[in-house]
Amino acid sequence: MTKIKVAVIGCGAIAQRRHIPEYASNPNVELVAFADPVPGRAQEVAEQYGDIRAYTSYEELFAKEKVDAVSVCTPNYLHAPVAIAAANRGFHVLVEKPMATTVEESEQMIEAAKKNGVYLMVGHNQRLMPPHVKAKEIMDSGRLGKVLTFRTAFGHPGPESWSVDGRDSWFFNKEEAMMGAMGDLGVHKSDFIRYLLQDEVAEVAGFIGTIHKEGTEVDDNATCILRMKSGAVGTLVASWTQYQSGDNSTVLWCENGVMKIGTIEGNEVIVELNNETVETYKVGAMATNEKQVPSGVIDEFITSIISKTPPTISGEEGLKSLKVILAAFESQETGRIIKL
Template structure:
């Protein structure tokens, strides 16, 4: 079958396109971007073709799967249209900028009966999946507290145009700044690792260092920190940043009744388990995906497997909506100065 990609920025170039190209079930990739040159560039790189419009792509009966790699504000438009055209959709995160729009996408999936998966790719790393297994096994008892962080030097170094004019810095397009770019990954990961949900959150945010193309502070946060409580009573902290200029940090630590699980914290081991008696168990599982070191995330393979088997995806629209509610509450808390209780 053929795959379509809407939006030809860096996420399409470095993640979606090469993983579709490597998948044995994909015969061709069709690219669309509002900037035709970007689509043509990726089509040349991956032996694909270019669609003249989104409608052309969605009306092609041979295109069975579509990746929505457009900017955040467009997900409710393109993902909804693709689903209602009978396409299986892999939507980039965040699923949308509002609960209402996210619900529209989910409703379109239910109406179409096709697969909707959201690219919360941290669920797919071997270290995170192994950590979840350890939590589920109960060998360390229940999780009591946690801390997580995700930061790098900013989207102007990652995005397609490599400049401070990046859409990530624009309120009307990005919506959430670093909270929606990096933070939502880790909030979703906490839900996944602990089979739990964040229900209360308090946060502080700032545009501490980033400036736009006019040299003015950006319209969204480049740093946000939060404290939170889960439905099961766990307490945790989180920090998300576009100003980690020395190196990326993508680590999470779970503090349990009988020990500690450290994920992407040790320089040599992706997972480290420290038992309460001091015994340490180290796991070398895979390299962590970073902006500077792209590896296959396994997301496209998982998506195609769901399409072929009609299985529920590991990161569903409903999962994405839960994490979106947390991001919205985090930003609400940062803006109002109050702790926010999250209602479902």
């Protein structure tokens, strides 16, 4: 079988720790080229992976290389222009989250992919984490009945410990990032809760601000209240100030019991039923910034290209998850509950 030729645009932390190593370990992939505007960065990363060409601009890479697919691992404000340019070249696109910074940009990306007959997938890896896969299976079985209330949260100490540029990272630059903890972590959870509940968010109230990270205009904390179309009500939390014991957990209180996901290390999924029975599932840990386990995103993307099956984590799905976050910002700005 011919290998899928892949280029990676943006060689920062997410590319170095997830995308590139996962492509390199996929037997159906040939890594062809990397691009990054920081002088020498693409070259430095390319040298670790053998015969790979390095560029300082994605435009030059697209003009010179014939590839089948690209990963867009750039700062948020470039997701749309790079993804659209790639689609217009006939390349399949995997874009990091948030897929874009506005609804309009997202719609243009979806349109470009459709027009050019290529796939657009968004890197919402939370759906593919082993505890979340198990939780989805349990939810879909119907044993817990209707979800009544929930909480879902994602927090860590912030990008300075994660980004290759530390405190100088684009994550803290409003023009490049547009949004902080909400774009980094909150959108993961809006995507996951939609997916897990098979339900859409109907209303959002957002309390979003910069509580502790000095010298930045982007948000470092958000607490949101969500009402789903089904009537279930819950909270979504995103934080860059969980300096000890970061969080990536979800709890669902349902008619027939409660499901706890990622609350206790070692027992990744716990189901406590109303009849007093307790089930625990050891299914493997969630990936964290410190402990990289395969995200599953790259393999899913490549499988969809090979099998000619549209990705389940599509541009349309990415847009629905982004709309929740944008509504939370609108709520913070206006002091109103925003209907979706």
